[in-house]
Amino acid sequence: MVLGRIVAAVVAGALAMCATPTQAATTKTVPKKKVPFCQTYKCIALTFDDGPAAYTDKVLATLKKYGAKATFFVIGNRVAKHPKLTQHIAKAGMEIGNHTWDHKYLTELNYTQVYQEIKKSQALIKKTTKQTPKVFRAPGGLRNGNVEAISAKFKMIQVPGTTATQDYIKDYRDVSFLTDRALEVAEPGAVVLMHETVKETVISLPTVLKELKAQGYHFVTVSKLLEGQKLIPGQVYPEIEDPVEEPFGEEPMQDESPG
Numbered sequence: 001m002v003l004g005r006i007v008a009a010v011v012a013g014a015l016a017m018c019a020t021p022t023q024a025a026t027t028k029t030v031p032k033k034k035v036p037f038c039q040t041y042k043c044i045a046l047t048f049d050d051g052p053a054a055y056t057d058k059v060l061a062t063l064k065k066y067g068a069k070a071t072f073f074v075i076g077n078r079v080a081k082h083p084k085l086t087q088h089i090a091k092a093g094m095e096i097g098n099h100t101w102d103h104k105y106l107t108e109l110n111y112t113q114v115y116q117e118i119k120k121s122q123a124l125i126k127k128t129t130k131q132t133p134k135v136f137r138a139p140g141g142l143r144n145g146n147v148e149a150i151s152a153k154f155k156m157i158q159v160p161g162t163t164a165t166q167d168y169i170k171d172y173r174d175v176s177f178l179t180d181r182a183l184e185v186a187e188p189g190a191v192v193l194m195h196e197t198v199k200e201t202v203i204s205l206p207t208v209l210k211e212l213k214a215q216g217y218h219f220v221t222v223s224k225l226l227e228g229q230k231l232i233p234g235q236v237y238p239e240i241e242d243p244v245e246e247p248f249g250e251e252p253m254q255d256e257s258p259g
């Protein structure tokens with residue numbers, strides 16, 4: 001007991017010497033900060049663009065099998081066409097991102113047109129899934145001041161992706177090639193751009209997930225990957241020098257669903 005009191009007194013004395021009154025108060029009132037998951041674990045954020053479409057459920061089933069989460073950048077007019085598939089994405093615990101209403105290149109539009117492209121899609125995603133997108137991806141990676149200002153207005157950050165399998169290139173649409181590409185571009189903290197509308201990407205997915213899982217990766221949504229970072233709406237995350245840009249004329253991918 002006596003020893004305990006002496007120790008306590010010494011500790012208190014030491015604290016009094018090194019802590020200013022403000023610091024002491026802060027230590028008392030602020031609860032211990034939780035360390036974001038991806039600061040401890042090896043994370044990767046897979047992203048699937050241009051749906052929902054024919055393979056949405058197949059992609060979701062594969063992700064489920066490997067306990068993986070991902071982010072789906074959906075096109076508004078396809079949400080209108082496939083409300084059920086959009087709900088499947090949300091119900092599976094995936095993140096939904098806004099990829100405009102009809103995939104127009106936003107740098108070719110005026111402020112009002114860009115506003116409509118983003119607003120219309122945002123409203124329908126919200127109505128359909130009860131999820132309000134926090135992440136935005138401009139078609140073709142084409143951004144300007146209007147895109148920045150309007151995505152900020154809707155409290156979204158811009159996520160062009162840090163790397164891509166480039167499944168939008170027709171010659172790359174081969175299952176083993178795209179499997180190799182995905183494994184090649186994967187790295188901790190990456191946001192990988194792929195298309196849920198490309199059949200070969202969908203077929204390659206089980207192998208890609210299996211291999212990356214064996215390498216210790218955790219598959220997370222973009223928001224989870226960025227957890228703990230101070231995010232400014234309208235800005236590009238993750239912060240990298242050369243975000244991915246899809247080429248002109250390659251998008252959107254054809255919707256191959258029968259109805």
Ligand SMILES: [Zn+2]
Nearest residue numbers: 049050139251
């Ligand atoms: Zn796209």
